[in-house]
Amino acid sequence: MDKFRMMFQFLQSNQESFMNGICGIMALASAQMYSVFEFSCPCMPEYNYTYGMALLVVPPIWFFLLGFVLNNNVSVLAEEWKRPTGRRRKDPSILRYMFCSITQRSLIAPAVWVCVTLMDGKSFLCAFSVNLDIDRFGNHSLITGMSEAEKLKLLARIPCKDLFEHQEIRVAATRYIKCISQACGWMVLLMMTFTAFLIRAIRPCFTQAAFLKTKYWSHYIDIERKMFDETCKEHAKSFAKVCIHQYFESISGEMGHLHRHHSGKDESEEEEEKKSDEDKLLGIRVQDDMNKVLWNWHTCKPALALRKDQTDGENNGKMNGGANGAASGFVNGHAHDVAKKEWAVYYSKI
Amino acid sequence: MERLKLVLQYFQSNSESISNGVCIILALVSVKLYTSFDFNCPCLPQYNKLYSLGVMIVPPIILFFLGVLVNRHTGIMMDEWLRPIGNRSKNPAVVKYLFSAMLQRALLAPMVWILVTLLDGKIFICAFSMSVDPTLFSGLPNNTGLDVMRIMAKVPCKEDVIFTNSSFRKAVSRYVRCYSQAVGWSILLLLIALGAMGRLTKPCFEDHGTFLQTRYWSNYLDVEQKLFDETCVLHARDFARKCVVQFFENMREDTILHLPHPSFFTNCKEEWEDEEEERLHGVTKEEQMNQLLTEWFDCKPELDVTRIAHRPTMCVTWEDREGRTLYSDV
Numbered sequence: 290m291d292k293f294r295m296m297f298q299f300l301q302s303n304q305e306s307f308m309n310g311i312c313g314i315m316a317l318a319s320a321q322m323y324s325v326f327e328f329s330c331p332c333m334p335e336y337n338y339t340y341g342m343a344l345l346v347v348p349p350i351w352f353f354l355l356g357f358v359l360n361n362n363v364s365v366l367a368e369e370w371k372r373p374t375g376r377r378r379k380d381p382s383i384l385r386y387m388f389c390s391i392t393q394r395s396l397i398a399p400a401v402w403v404c405v406t407l408m409d410g411k412s413f414l415c416a417f418s419v420n421l422d423i424d425r426f427g428n429h430s431l432i433t434g435m436s437e438a439e440k441l442k443l444l445a446r447i448p449c450k451d452l453f454e455h456q457e458i459r460v461a462a463t464r465y466i467k468c469i470s471q472a473c474g475w476m477v478l479l480m481m482t483f484t485a486f487l488i489r490a491i492r493p494c495f496t497q498a499a500f501l502k503t504k505y506w507s508h509y510i511d512i513e514r515k516m517f518d519e520t521c522k523e524h525a526k527s528f529a530k531v532c533i534h535q536y537f538e539s540i541s542g543e544m545g546h547l548h549r550h551h552s553g554k555d556e557s558e559e560e561e562e563k564k565s566d567e568d569k570l571l572g573i574r575v576q577d578d579m580n581k582v583l584w585n586w587h588t589c590k591p592a593l594a595l596r597k598d599q600t601d602g603e604n605n606g607k608m609n610g611g612a613n614g615a616a617s618g619f620v621n622g623h624a625h626d627v628a629k630k631e632w633a634v635y636y637s638k639i
Numbered sequence: 640m641e642r643l644k645l646v647l648q649y650f651q652s653n654s655e656s657i658s659n660g661v662c663i664i665l666a667l668v669s670v671k672l673y674t675s676f677d678f679n680c681p682c683l684p685q686y687n688k689l690y691s692l693g694v695m696i697v698p699p700i701i702l703f704f705l706g707v708l709v710n711r712h713t714g715i716m717m718d719e720w721l722r723p724i725g726n727r728s729k730n731p732a733v734v735k736y737l738f739s740a741m742l743q744r745a746l747l748a749p750m751v752w753i754l755v756t757l758l759d760g761k762i763f764i765c766a767f768s769m770s771v772d773p774t775l776f777s778g779l780p781n782n783t784g785l786d787v788m789r790i791m792a793k794v795p796c797k798e799d800v801i802f803t804n805s806s807f808r809k810a811v812s813r814y815v816r817c818y819s820q821a822v823g824w825s826i827l828l829l830l831i832a833l834g835a836m837g838r839l840t841k842p843c844f845e846d847h848g849t850f851l852q853t854r855y856w857s858n859y860l861d862v863e864q865k866l867f868d869e870t871c872v873l874h875a876r877d878f879a880r881k882c883v884v885q886f887f888e889n890m891r892e893d894t895i896l897h898l899p900h901p902s903f904f905t906n907c908k909e910e911w912e913d914e915e916e917e918r919l920h921g922v923t924k925e926e927q928m929n930q931l932l933t934e935w936f937d938c939k940p941e942l943d944v945t946r947i948a949h950r951p952t953m954c955v956t957w958e959d960r961e962g963r964t965l966y967s968d969v
Contacts, residue, residue, distance in 0.1 A: 294869075368936075372936055372937070372939060373936075373937050373938065375937060375938030375939050376938055376939065376940055376941040377939045377940065377941050377942060408676065408677070409677070410679070425683075456800075457799065457800050460796075460798060460799070461682065461683075464679055464680070464681055464682060464796070465681050465683065465686075467679045468679055468680075468681040468686060468690050471679060471690075471694075472690070472693060475693065475694070475697045475698065475701075476697075478701055479697055479700060479701050482701045482704040482705060482708075483704060485704075485708060486704040486707060486708055489708050489713070489714075490707060490708070490713055490717065493714070493717040493718055493721055494717070494721060497718065497721065497722075505871050505875065508871075508872065508875055509875040509878065509879060512872075512875050512876050512879045513878075513879035513882060513883065515879075516876070516879040516880050516882075516883045517879075517883050517935065520880075520883045520884065520887065521932075523918050524887070524918060524919060524920065524922065524928075526918075527914075527915040527916075527918040527919050528919065528923070528928075530915055531915055531919070531923075592925075593924060593925030593928075594923065594924040594925065595919075595923035595924070
């Protein structure tokens with residue numbers, strides 16, 4: 290049972306936990322980036338709003354796209370979407386499920402950035418300081434006699450500590466805008482949590498059985514892809530092994546150990562070791578032969594087609610592809626004879 | 640390290656322990672959130688109360704929703720509540736038990752936030768500094784030209800210039816903080832008293848036997864759900880493996896059946912060759928492989944592994960020319 294649990298954890302870890310981990314790391318990276326980033330408001334009426342809003346909006350978009358890039362499931366989704374129907378029909382609900390889960394994970398880091406930016410308040414202060422009604426903070430004497438443009442210039446300097454002389458007004462205005470910014474931040478967080486709550490907690494009311502089905506098949510697609518890659522790798526390894534073997538033999542001219550067999554079951558270990566060393570030579574024992582092997586490997590690589598008589602071994606019985614039925618051939622009396630290639634077989638399906 | 644592992648294992652041992660663990664983590668997150676949040680009182684008469692009450696109420700609502708979301712019991716409860724009856728009767732007591740357990744756990748983090756807020760006092764000061772009677776304290780700054788309300792509204796802001804060299808602000812803050820802490824401790828006392836009363840009087844209202852049953856069956860539902868998910872994952876892996884192997888074998892050109900060697904033909908081939916053959920699944924040429932790879936995209940195989948899953952086991956009988964049986968699996 291423990292082994293099962295470990296295996297299950299390993300399998301799960303390849304799919305969801307890994308993506309959750311990436312998601313968490315990106316959220317932390319987003320918060321860290323904000324704290325490291327040096328916010329410097331331009332303090333000019335024409336650029337304040339653009340700078341403030343850009344800093345609120347552009348990095349989330351960047352994190353969202355990065356989330357898509359880092360998510361392996363995007364290519365699985367694209368492949369499943371684009372493939373011809375063939376013998377397996379396409380289920381749009383699976384595509385929707387995969388897209389939703391990818392999107393949900395990619396939205397977390399942008400949400401963290403937006404919340405942290407709003408709670409900190411600097412970008413709101415930069416963007417909206419020109420819209421302040423400065424009378425509210427007392428000291429009307431400050432702006433009497435100023436033209437509109439001058440007033441705007443003065444207000445635009447509020448976010449910059451060093452440029453605005455009247456500290457108490459600056460502090461009061463900063464506090465006011467930061468309040469509004471934090472209120473917006475909390476509202477955004479509340480809305481997102483409420484939406485997530487609705488989706489997660491209320492969803493079972495609607496489509497539970499269909500949801501289980503789409504979840505299983507979308508995991509299956511991912512696992513199948515991995516299995517296919519694994520099988521291809523194994524196959525390539527075996528292909529290469531046999532191909533190289535055959536290549537060596539074709540150079541050495543010997544049929545080597547492929548057709549050698551031992552007559553007795555009892556052999557000493559030493560003999561076996563000696564024989565296996567011999568086997569590893571693959572029939573190449575002379576310097577010239579080895580040079581030929583190495584030269585031809587570059588100038589005349591072998592064809593990508595394994596010889597059937599090697600891989601078949603000594604089995605020449607031709608049967609139908611079906612598993613039932615009976616066929617017969619002949620077997621020679623001697624089990625140990627190399628040259629004979631046939632034997633008779635009865636087989637029955639049990 | 641060993642102790643940590645033991646603790647983790649204990650928490651993972653049953654579903655209730657996991658929920659408790661998650662609940663405690665959420666409470667810690669709530670405290671951390673409070674300490675890292677930069678509380679910024681507006682110090683304006685119209686907005687103080689609004690801001691403070693907002694900060695005291697909205698985060699607990701968020702934490703409550705989060706508590707419900709991360710709790711496994713939510714999903715199990717919804718499933719059990721909404722499922723059709725089918726072959727298994729429904730027990731409403733289990734649903735009620737799960738609901739109350741989920742609610743209790745989800746309420747912990749919001750309560751922690753509210754208590755920490757009250758015991759710290761900043762928010763109370765921001766909300767209620769204007770309700771304090773300034774005549775109780777000496778040193779009200781009356782040379783600024785601002786009205787009393789405005790001055791009182793500025794009390795939460797330490798760095799404001801009108802309060803330099805004045806102990807008025809500190810006195811008012813301390814006074815309001817007292818009230819805040821008193822309220823906080825009272826709420827804590829009330830909650831603990833309620834909890835203790837509930838625990839003590841529960842046996843009067845509820846049959847312990849029934850309680851044990853509901854607790855068992857709600858834990859069972861959780862374990863069953865986990866095992867179902869595990870089995871699905873393992874099954875998908877098997878299914879995928881067989882589907883892929885079947886796909887490879889369909890690409891075989893020849894129809895030669897590769898039979899296992901009879902056992903008396905010892906060592907006529909190296910073992911590794913048998914393994915390699917098996918792994919090749921009959922695909923031995925470049926064109927075959929190319930066709931295989933193209934078809935994997937263009938024409939995926941159908942989701943049916945009956946043929947390979949239920950391959951008949953072959954029983955082989957070997958005879959020599961005279962018909963004498965040399966060896967038989969039968």
